[in-house]
Amino acid sequence: MEDCLINIKIPSLGTHYVGSGPKKLGLFMSENELVKLLLFRTNFMNAIAEGRILITQNDDTKLKAFNSLVPFKKWLYHQIDYI
Numbered sequence: 001m002e003d004c005l006i007n008i009k010i011p012s013l014g015t016h017y018v019g020s021g022p023k024k025l026g027l028f029m030s031e032n033e034l035v036k037l038l039l040f041r042t043n044f045m046n047a048i049a050e051g052r053i054l055i056t057q058n059d060d061t062k063l064k065a066f067n068s069l070v071p072f073k074k075w076l077y078h079q080i081d082y083i
């Protein structure tokens with residue numbers, strides 16, 4: 001992914017750039033969707049297909065590579081009591 005510039009735009013957080021290179025991948029998502037990605041609670045490709053993440057600049061090989069960096073994990077339920 002070092003030859004790719006990833007442009008991530010989130011309305012509440014602004015635009016952020018990751019990496020540098022001639023190939024570009026642009027993403028537009030909500031803050032909530034970013035949290036789901038960071039916690040591995042969403043499938044990246046399904047979020048794109050469902051319209052929760054929009055692609056503004058596309059490079060298919062980089063999109064597939066980015067998808068492999070964000071694996072989906074099943075939810076684990078934990079009960080926490082506060083006293």
